[in-house]
Amino acid sequence: MQHDSEYASPILRELRLGTKTLDVSDVIVDYREHARQKQALTTNKTRATFAATLRGEEQPQKxxxxxxxxxxxxxxxxxxxxxxxxxxxxxxxxxxxxxxxxxxxxxxxxxxxxxxxxxxxxxxxxxxQGNKGKxxxxxxDAPASEDNSDDEQGSIKSFPAIIAQSFATQRDSRPTTLELSWIADTGTTHHVCNRYMRKRFTKTRNAGLDDFVICGNTRVPIKSFGNVTVNARNGKKSKVITLRDVAYVPSFIGNLISIAKCNEKGVHMDTKSLRLYKDNTIVCVLVPSEGQFFLELHQAESSSAITSAATIRSLPAEQWHRVFAYANHHAIKALPMTVTGVEFTNDIMSTHCDVCARAKAYQLIVRDSSPEEDRNEPFFRVSSDLIQMTPAYNQHEWITHVECTKSNYVFTRTHMLKSDCNTLILDILSMIERRFDALTAFFRTDSERSLNTAFKAKLKRRGITIEVSAPYTPA
Structure with a gap:
């Protein structure tokens, strides 16, 4: 039998002095509250490493x-x-x-x-492996004052939740797909969000000492409760869903939507047609990925794209000059002393560089056999750009900007998703044709990746030529 000396010692002292009479029922209630608070404090400091993939398969340690x-x-x-x-x-x-x-x-x-x-x-x-770092x-690369007792590959805090599946991953400095996305979960009893949804989260009340999110035998206190928005899809349209009374757990590994809570509101999940519906009306569609059903899916950067090992490269000085964006010869000579992994195969650097000569020239004579076609009519040539802003009250965080290069007439449209710019630009071109009785012949852009192949094909069918500006220059 075990006992809690921290709790029992002051009670025994009061019994000896005769200042307290023992009521068993009161002591049991009081001790349960003491144990609950103690567990909340100790659990928050617990660190555990889960060497598993999204599907729970054990991975070899690197x-x-x-x-x-x-x-x-x-x-x-x-x-x-x-x-x-x-x-x-x-x-x-x-x-x-x-x-x-x-x-x-x-x-x-x-x-x-x-x-x-x-x-x-x-x-x-x-x-x-243990939790004490033995x-x-x-x-x-860590400084001397940094605590290096954690797991070699980086440990993660315990992520508790009352869910049917346990999600585990080797933590990285970058957020994972689970941390950035919203999952429809049939096992969780409450909506849960993490620190990556902090900008969308609106606090409504504080959490009590006995409010926990539990997964297996691990638990962590809930910081607060509030409302949060989810950017879902309903076919080709975007839809904002507001979840109420969501548990905010900053260190949680994912963002969960409780299907049990949805059922209480009359919203049900159809895993065959991949949708949430209410009274035969589709609320939103689900995106299947890695054995999960996502309402909002944001793919994280792969670890291979964000991690690399330091290697030593030996190249001629002229090539290092090109690698470092044609830096001057003083900067190139200092590279071996200031940059790790740089070595020269020769110390001689050519005094003449054709690119540098052209960039520093005071005058360049252009002999272009195909000059830019131009007219005095408005909207004959328009330019487009995509601007990101802080999310507004309606969750719009992108601005599509279209401007006539002749009259400087500007069209702006705000939208939630970056990919919505394709439809909005086509709508603006149609409005120019209908309202101003003008035809656009040239569409200039700065190689925006959000303009997909279908959008470019539609411009081509309408007889509009796409002009791409030089990199790092205005459209």
Whole structure:
């Protein structure tokens, strides 16, 4: 039998002094409240690592970045372990790398963790990992004052929820698809949102000490309750859905829409036709992905696109000049001392560069055999641009801007989704033709990626030529 000495000690003291009489029922109620508050404080500090994918399949653990800059365990490092496997007998250390390691080893915490890893003799496995950071290798790029006791690949806070499935992932500094999206979940008993929905969240009341979101045997306190908006789709149209009494848990791994709560409002989910409906009316459509049903899906950047290992490149000075946007020769000479991984194959840099000569020329004579076609009629040539703004009260955060290059007449339309600009531009061109009795022949843009192939095909069928401006210049 276990006891809570923190709670029992003051009660025993009062009993000895005779200042308190023991009422068992009152003590039970009081202790339950004490245990609930204590668990809320301790759970918030608990950290757990879930090595799993979205479908719950266990993933092999990847080695972290070593002090030498390469991704491997300390025991496999040729600089830290002279008895490392496959270490050549004639291994010659790189002086720059060795100096970097010696500088990092001055940190007592890093030094102690390296020694622990070498004494262990083998890389840690998922079965030997603990929450106290025993035998874990620190991140070499972290400052000396930073706590390196977390998991080598970065740990995550416990994400509790009363849901049928548990979502787990190795945390990255970038948000994941789950954190940015909204999922229709049949297992959760409450709507839940995280810190990435903070701008949409409107607080209505504070959460109590006994308000938790639970997943399995893990729980975390709810910060507050409020209303939040979801940008769903109904066919080709966008639709804003407002959820009320949503639990705001900043560290939660996803944003969940409780189907049980929706059923209370008469909204039901059809997994066959992928929709939410009410009284035979479609509320919104669902997007299936990775075994989940999303009301709002935002794909996160893949880890391969946002992480890379440092490598040393040896290139001629002329090529480094082009790589660094034609910087002057003083900046190029200083690269090996200021940029990690830069080496020169030759120290001689040509004094003449054709691109630099053209860029610094005071006068350029253009001999263009096909000059730009121009007329004095308004709306003969229009330019377009897409502007992002802070989300407004109606969740519109994009501005489509169309301007006549001759008369400077401007059309502006606001919209919620970036892709809505295709339909809005076609509507503006039709309005120009109907209201101003003018035909647009040229449409100028700055290579906007939101203008899809179908939009360009429609312009071509209407006899409108698309002009693309040079990069980094106004449309």
């Amino acid at each position: 080695p972290p970045k070593c002090l030498c800059g390469l991704p491997h365990w300390y025991i496999h490092c040729f600089y830290l372990n002279q008895n490392a496997p496959d270490r050549p007998t004639d291994f010659k250390p790189n002086k720059k790398v060795q100096d970097k390691i010696l500088k990092l080893m001055k940190n007592d915490k890093i030094k102690a963790q390296v020694e622990t890893a070498l004494k262990r003799g083998s890389p840690p496995t998922p079965h030997t 035998g874990k290798e620190p991140k070499p």
